Amino acid sequence: MKKKILNKKNRALLVDAGFSAVPLLNALKECGYHVGVCGSKGDDPCHKLADKSHIIDYSNTNALEKVYREYKYNFLVAGCTDISYKSCALVAEKFNIAGFDLPSTAKKIFNKNDFRSLCQSLGIPSPKFVLDPYLASTLRFPVLKKPIDSFSGKGIEKFLQKEDLVKHAKQNDFSTKLSNYVFEEFVTGLLYSHSAFIKNGKIINDFFVLEYSTIHPYQVNSSHIDKSLKLSIRNRIRRCIIKIAESCNLTDGLIHTQFISDNSEFWMIEMTRRCPGDLYSLLIQFSTGVNYPMLYISSYLNISTEIKSKVRNKFFSRHTLSLPTQKNFTGINCDISCVKTITFNLKKLGETVKAAPLDRAAVLFVEHNSLKKMKDLTPNLYKKITLF
Numbered sequence: 001m002k003k004k005i006l007n008k009k010n011r012a013l014l015v016d017a018g019f020s021a022v023p024l025l026n027a028l029k030e031c032g033y034h035v036g037v038c039g040s041k042g043d044d045p046c047h048k049l050a051d052k053s054h055i056i057d058y059s060n061t062n063a064l065e066k067v068y069r070e071y072k073y074n075f076l077v078a079g080c081t082d083i084s085y086k087s088c089a090l091v092a093e094k095f096n097i098a099g100f101d102l103p104s105t106a107k108k109i110f111n112k113n114d115f116r117s118l119c120q121s122l123g124i125p126s127p128k129f130v131l132d133p134y135l136a137s138t139l140r141f142p143v144l145k146k147p148i149d150s151f152s153g154k155g156i157e158k159f160l161q162k163e164d165l166v167k168h169a170k171q172n173d174f175s176t177k178l179s180n181y182v183f184e185e186f187v188t189g190l191l192y193s194h195s196a197f198i199k200n201g202k203i204i205n206d207f208f209v210l211e212y213s214t215i216h217p218y219q220v221n222s223s224h225i226d227k228s229l230k231l232s233i234r235n236r237i238r239r240c241i242i243k244i245a246e247s248c249n250l251t252d253g254l255i256h257t258q259f260i261s262d263n264s265e266f267w268m269i270e271m272t273r274r275c276p277g278d279l280y281s282l283l284i285q286f287s288t289g290v291n292y293p294m295l296y297i298s299s300y301l302n303i304s305t306e307i308k309s310k311v312r313n314k315f316f317s318r319h320t321l322s323l324p325t326q327k328n329f330t331g332i333n334c335d336i337s338c339v340k341t342i343t344f345n346l347k348k349l350g351e352t353v354k355a356a357p358l359d360r361a362a363v364l365f366v367e368h369n370s371l372k373k374m375k376d377l378t379p380n381l382y383k384k385i386t387l388f
Contacts, residue, residue, distance in 0.1 A: 017041065080277040256274075
């Protein structure tokens with residue numbers, strides 16, 4: 001017999017069951033919502049924590065639509081993956097669900113080649129790029145080759161000189177795959193992320209985070225809140241965000257951007273509208289006291305959330321424990337003098353941890369007793385936090 005579905009008013013479907021979506025699930029429950037989650041991996045944590053679990057591949061929008069309709073959900077909430085947001089946008093357009101951009105707009109934001117073209121058309125600084133690998137030889141070297149829909153540094157290759165790229169292009173049949181890659185000039189500087197929450201065309205709260213890639217060159221594994229970036233650069237970034245939001249008629253909510261800056265100039269690297277992963281939301285919450293997960297879900301639920309900024313100023317680092325080579329998880333050794341550590345293990349003892357950027361063993365938050373210690377230790381956490 002088919003189980004009767006309660007037709008509660010506040011029923012939200014969180015389209016992600018992974019560990020980074022747990023703070024979003026907790027925020028939804030805190031607001032009193034009946035929370036369903038969907039994802040293809042039955043052992044993901046949100047399946048165990050939600051009111052209702054749907055084991056589906058949410059990239060299949062027909063399956064996602066069926067779950068949303070048959071279980072009488074009122075709201076969709078994107079999780080921490082690009083696929084989650086893009087699938088939600090397609091379903092949201094069909095059912096007129098609030099909180100999402102049009103799928104055509106989402107494509108401009110999420111796909112690297114479309115985002116580069118958008119920045120170029122709006123006069124927003126971003127690395128010079130081409131799509132044809134043979135034209136890439138006209139760029140200034142080094143040159144990066146990036147899959148247009150990659151994440152966490154997966155599939156990125158760097159070519160130091162023209163000859164290397166030409167040889168690579170000849171050895172690989174790009175003739176039928178030109179639309180799958182973007183080739184861009186390598187720019188130098190520090191990597192930052194910027195999380196901005198917009199409402200009615202204005203940024204109501206934002207956060208700048210300094211990020212480090214110390215195990216894999218294109219995967220962030222350590223980060224902390226940053227206030228040392230020049231105010232002039234921060235304000236220029238903010239103006240660019242508003243320009244993009246107005247140009248694309250973006251809905252209210254999160255706009256999360258990565259950029260590189262030498263503290264004199266900056267270059268936009270990529271943008272997304274879904275919640276960043278690896279428990280980024282908790283880095284903001286632990287550091288500032290601002291409830292980032294609540295801010296994030298509020299735009300999907302069409303509810304007002306009291307914005308509190310500068311509630312506190314604590315010195316937290318976030319570190320994703322990743323490895324240069326594949327190993328079995330044997331426990332964590334943390335050789336740090338600090339106020340405290342908060343650890344989220346992602347592996348069980350004996351489980352395999354694949355080499356970065358394909359996997360991670362844990363996410364740790366380290367509280368320091370001073371700004372100086374946070375700045376000094378964060379880029380060196382990979383030396384201090386290791387497997388036994």
